Amino acid sequence: MKKSVMVLLTAFVTFAVLFAGGAKENTATVKDSDVNLTIAIWDKNQEPGLTKIVQDFTAKTGIKARIQVTPWEQYWTMLEAGATGGSLPDIFWMHSNEFARYAEYKMLLDLTGHISASKNIDMSKFPKDIVALYNAGGKQYAMPKDIDTIALWYNKTMFDKAGIKYPDASWTWDTFRDAAKKLTKTDGSQYGCAIRPDNNQAGWYNIVFDMGGEIVSSDKKKSGFDKAGTIKALTFMETVIKDGSMPPYNVLAENKAEALFEAGKVAMVTMGSWMLAELCNNDYVKANGDIAVLPKDAVSGRRASIYNGLGWAAAANTKYPEQAWKLIEYFGTKEAQTKQSDLGIVISAFDGSVKNWVSAYPKFNLQAYLDMMADMVIRPYSKSTVAWENMSIEKSVDLWTGKKSASAVCKEIASEMNKILAEE
Structure with missing residues (x-):
C-alpha cells in the first residue's frame, strides 16, 4: 500500500x-x-x-x-x-x-x-x-x-453516567459534537469519540457528503477536496479535534478506533458493518455498547452512508x-x-438475502446499519485510488495534529490529487 x-x-x-x-x-x-x-x-x-x-x-x-x-x-x-x-x-x-x-x-x-x-x-x-x-x-x-454501510457505536454506560440521551435519528453532527464534549473527561481517562485520518469510509467521508462535498468528481478527473462542502466537513472535524473530544493524535496513531472503544476509552466510534463480528463478540462491548444511525447534517438533513x-x-x-x-x-x-x-x-x-441478518446479534440494534441503506454513496474510487487516498491520509495528519487548518489541508490535497488523476 x-x-x-x-x-x-x-x-x-x-x-x-x-x-x-x-x-x-x-x-x-x-x-x-x-x-x-x-x-x-x-x-x-x-x-x-x-x-x-x-x-x-x-x-x-x-x-x-x-x-x-x-x-x-x-x-x-x-x-x-x-x-x-x-x-x-x-x-x-x-x-x-x-x-x-x-x-x-x-x-x-x-x-x-x-x-x-x-x-x-x-x-x-x-x-x-x-x-x-x-x-x-x-x-x-x-x-x-x-x-457495507456505516453506523454509530456508543457506550450506553458512559451516556447514562453523563445524563445524555442515547443517539437516535434526530441527532445532527452538531449534536454529536456537543455530546462528545460532555463525554470527555479532563483527566484524559475518557474521550467523546475517535475518528482517525485513515478512518475515511467509516468516518469523515460520510460527513463530507452530508455537507455537500465530494472526494472525486463523477468523471474521475478532478479532486473534490477544494469544494466548499468538503472543506466544511473537514472544518467540522477540526472543531471536534480542537474541542479536545478525541484522544491526542499520537494515541490515535497507535490504536485503532475500535480498540479504544473496546477498552472503554472513547464513548463513540463510527464503524462499518464489516466490524460486527469484532465488536459484537467483545465482552466489554456486549456489556456496554449499542448501535444507532449516523448523525445527519443540520442544514441539508442528509444522512449518507459510504458503501x-x-x-x-x-x-x-x-x-x-x-x-x-x-x-x-x-x-x-x-x-x-x-x-x-x-x-x-x-x-x-x-437482493432479499438479509432478512435474518438483524437477528445474528440480537443484543445489538443491527437495524441501524440497514436503515443507513436509505442514502448510500459508493466509496469514492478511480484507477489510482491507492495513490491519492494514501496521500490524502498522510496530509490529513497535519489537521489532526493541529499543524494546519482544514482549509489549507484540503487545498493541498486537491492540488496533489489533481496531478495524480491527470496521469490516469
Whole structure:
C-alpha cells in the first residue's frame, strides 16, 4: 500500500509477461474431488462463517478449498508477491481500490462467459454499483460478495453516567459534537469519540457528503477536496479535534478506533458493518455498547452512508479455472448469500438475502446499519485510488495534529490529487 506507483506498475508488468508466457495445466481430466483450492481473505472475523459456506460447497461438489487469512496491512503485498511470482491464490477478495490495476494487467479470470451460461446466477439481484466496480471493458471479473454501510457505536454506560440521551435519528453532527464534549473527561481517562485520518469510509467521508462535498468528481478527473462542502466537513472535524473530544493524535496513531472503544476509552466510534463480528463478540462491548444511525447534517438533513462491496475473483492463471468458477458461482447464489447474512458475517449483496441478518446479534440494534441503506454513496474510487487516498491520509495528519487548518489541508490535497488523476 505504501509502495510507489512506479514500483507497483513494474511488478504488475513483470507479472503480465510471466503470465502471458506461462502455460496452464490441462485440467480436462482433473476430478473435482482431487482439487483443493486456495482462498485468500484479509478478515479473520469472517473466516469461521465463510468456512461453513465452503464446507457446504464441498459437500455438494466434492471440491475442497482452504481459506488463508492475511491481515489487510499485508494482504496486497502478499498478492503482489504472488503476482510477480506467478502464484496468486486460486480465489481471493478484490477491492475497488485495487481492481483497475489487476484487471488492466489481465491477472483476473474473466467470468463473463461463465456468468452468461450459469443457471444459478442472476446479476440483476446485485447492486448495480457493486457489479460495475468489478467490470472492465464490458467484462466481469469478480462476483459481488457483500454491501457495507456505516453506523454509530456508543457506550450506553458512559451516556447514562453523563445524563445524555442515547443517539437516535434526530441527532445532527452538531449534536454529536456537543455530546462528545460532555463525554470527555479532563483527566484524559475518557474521550467523546475517535475518528482517525485513515478512518475515511467509516468516518469523515460520510460527513463530507452530508455537507455537500465530494472526494472525486463523477468523471474521475478532478479532486473534490477544494469544494466548499468538503472543506466544511473537514472544518467540522477540526472543531471536534480542537474541542479536545478525541484522544491526542499520537494515541490515535497507535490504536485503532475500535480498540479504544473496546477498552472503554472513547464513548463513540463510527464503524462499518464489516466490524460486527469484532465488536459484537467483545465482552466489554456486549456489556456496554449499542448501535444507532449516523448523525445527519443540520442544514441539508442528509444522512449518507459510504458503501462498498467486495468481490470474489479468481487468478487468471489458476490451474483449476473450472473449479474456481464453480466456487465463485456458489458464493453468488441466493443460498450462499443468505447463509452469509444469517451467520452475521456481513450484509450480503444479493437482493432479499438479509432478512435474518438483524437477528445474528440480537443484543445489538443491527437495524441501524440497514436503515443507513436509505442514502448510500459508493466509496469514492478511480484507477489510482491507492495513490491519492494514501496521500490524502498522510496530509490529513497535519489537521489532526493541529499543524494546519482544514482549509489549507484540503487545498493541498486537491492540488496533489489533481496531478495524480491527470496521469490516469
